[in-house]
Amino acid sequence: MRYLYSTMLDNDQEKDKEEEAQNFSPNSNRLVKIALGFAVGLAFIIIYLLAPRSGPAPRILTESPSRIDQELSVLRAAYPGIKIENIFDPAIRDWKIYITKDDTTVELYWAEGRYLPAKLLGSKEKYRKLIFYIPKKLADPATFSDAQIEEIRDFGSSESRETAPVSATSFFEAIYETSTREDVERHIVKTIFLGKQVSVHKHIVELLARVEEQILAAAQTNASVKAFVESISSIDGYSWRQIRDTNGISFHSMGLAIDILPRSWQNKIIYWNWEKNKGNEDWMLIPLSERWMPPKQVIDIFENEGFVWGGKWTVWDNMHFEYRPELILGRGIAE
Numbered sequence: 001m002r003y004l005y006s007t008m009l010d011n012d013q014e015k016d017k018e019e020e021a022q023n024f025s026p027n028s029n030r031l032v033k034i035a036l037g038f039a040v041g042l043a044f045i046i047i048y049l050l051a052p053r054s055g056p057a058p059r060i061l062t063e064s065p066s067r068i069d070q071e072l073s074v075l076r077a078a079y080p081g082i083k084i085e086n087i088f089d090p091a092i093r094d095w096k097i098y099i100t101k102d103d104t105t106v107e108l109y110w111a112e113g114r115y116l117p118a119k120l121l122g123s124k125e126k127y128r129k130l131i132f133y134i135p136k137k138l139a140d141p142a143t144f145s146d147a148q149i150e151e152i153r154d155f156g157s158s159e160s161r162e163t164a165p166v167s168a169t170s171f172f173e174a175i176y177e178t179s180t181r182e183d184v185e186r187h188i189v190k191t192i193f194l195g196k197q198v199s200v201h202k203h204i205v206e207l208l209a210r211v212e213e214q215i216l217a218a219a220q221t222n223a224s225v226k227a228f229v230e231s232i233s234s235i236d237g238y239s240w241r242q243i244r245d246t247n248g249i250s251f252h253s254m255g256l257a258i259d260i261l262p263r264s265w266q267n268k269i270i271y272w273n274w275e276k277n278k279g280n281e282d283w284m285l286i287p288l289s290e291r292w293m294p295p296k297q298v299i300d301i302f303e304n305e306g307f308v309w310g311g312k313w314t315v316w317d318n319m320h321f322e323y324r325p326e327l328i329l330g331r332g333i334a335e
Helices: 001-024 025-049 066-078 116-124 146-155 156-165 169-178 181-185 200-218 223-231 264-269 271-277 296-304 325-329
Strands: 084-090 093-102 105-111 188-193 196-201 233-236 259-263 308-309 321-324
Touching: 001 308, 025 105, 025 296, 066 325, 093 169, 105 116, 105 169, 181 233, 181 325, 196 200, 196 308, 200 223, 200 296, 200 321, 223 296, 296 308
Parallel strands: none
Antiparallel strands: 084 093, 093 105, 188 196, 233 259, 259 321, 308 321
């Protein structure tokens, strides 16, 4: 019916056009010429506005910005105290990102989600995208297929980790002033968290205080949370170091991560690589029941304040929490 109706409408329109053509007067011709002249002039104006010129190119000349717009929306929500702007750079053919904190502005390039300075664009494949997928639920190794097991085993091999892309930290260096060890240590402070002294970047001190308040409140009614708090032996924070088996800088090096270590790990396994180094090539198959981990309520409290838990990583690190609010808020767009 829709097709028939549209065909009938087209036929009626053609008849109307024939009648109008027969009834054209000289005045009608003059009006048509005026209209055509106006249209031509308007076309020249549009072409001029869209033509490439020196300086930043208009957004309309670029590919769809939807992906970068999504990412920048996440980053602005994750870091509300930071001003983040973008403009297309026709010379580089990429989006230039301006990150302003206080009176200092740093220029990076989008680099397909890596956020790198111009000097690193030629080697961008060495870096991971800033926003990557963190699952909401913990993967159960009992559900892994043979193909998944081999993929994880290869991913965790020393050879693979030595050549795999590393974290792109330029964005964090801009907002936390952590480009060098000296820069970092100007912002490192000591604080008490869950009864233990720990050194961290001053930016996360208040965040940890909020986490602590909620955990201690939960411990009043949740026996597993209470046992977790009482089992803590030590908490490690700032430590200038690279990620094991890689060339990447750990978030401990920026004071943005903590490791919570329980006494004797409750006779369970806490870190994948320690088990692998013992010769267990099937470390990824260790049942969840045999891994030490904080109670789910504790993990949820950390996540609600922007901290991701290392236990959800493929190469799991169950003692580890790091401040990455963009990964929590960006779950819907992560690849």
